[in-house]
Amino acid sequence: MSGHSPERTGWFTDLDPGDIEAAATAISEGNADRPRNWPKLAVESGFADDADSYYEALRKATVHATREAVAERERADDQQLKHAVRAMDDAERTANELAERLAEWAGAFDRDVPAGVDGAREVAGWSPETPAEERVVSLAERVVDLDAERAELRAFVETHAPEAAPNLAAMAGPVLAARLISLAGGLESLAKKPAGTVQVLGAEDALFAHLRGRGSSPKHGVIFTHEYVRGTHPEHRGSAARAFAGKLAIAARIDHYSGEYKQSVHDDLESRMQTIRARPVGEGDDDE
DSSP: OOOOOTTTTOOTTTTTTOOHHHHHHHHHHHHOOOOOOOHHHHHHSSSSSSHHHHHHHHHHHHHHHHHHHHHHHHSSSHHHHHHHHHHHHHHHHHOOOOOOHHHEEEEEEOOOOOOOHHHHHHTTTOOOOOOHHHHHHHHHHHHHHHHHHHHHHHHHHHHHHHHHHHHHHHHOHHHHHHHHHHHHSHHHHHHHHHHHHHHTTTTHHHHHHHHHHSOOOSSSSSGGHHHHHSSSOOOGGGHHHHHHHHHHHHHHHHHTTTTOOOOOHHHHHHHHHHHTEEEEEESSOTTO
């Protein structure tokens, strides 16, 4: 738009009114130094017949630009991780629920079936002799398929998390990193959260209960699954959770804003955890 008079330049300048892609790009990437009477200028330039047609063209272009922005965001690597880890958890939960139902059903045939997916694998190998047994075997096969899908989704997460968030994945492990990204709604959102919020991600129910006066404040959410927290003596677990969450927050910011692996952050965390774990039991949590 630099070739036009600044008094008459608008997003619609030199655009075909029917070219919505170009209009959306002009709105997304363009700028103006101050507001002007854009409907009047659009009519004078021949872009629109009147103010109403200008606003209709503007509405279509902005809606299209918004849809494209949302689609691009959903295609981002961190969003793919979010969907993958949620699907992985859904597949695991559903497989376990169906396996429990299957074990009950199989028991009706006076067969001792192991609990869980292992039992489903055993049932899937039956040779059915009745319509009911056919359905039991079919259900077992679906459970086995769901478990296989869960394994493939986990492999996807473990492969792609280091690409989308190298520091976070190295620090938390690929699956926990993906869960943190998922709980936050994306890497950008996670990068903007304070360490205290990162610490309790996944413990929202307990946090809300605490805020209502119905329970104690949670010390950790999903980060408890990491050895740094779970493997620390309960007396010092609060300190471990805070230290870990603080470095995770920094790792997320580095991944979002630069995407470069930074070894010093990992070294700092390791040193801090060694200090916490070296404390004698009985001295309490000095961060409380």
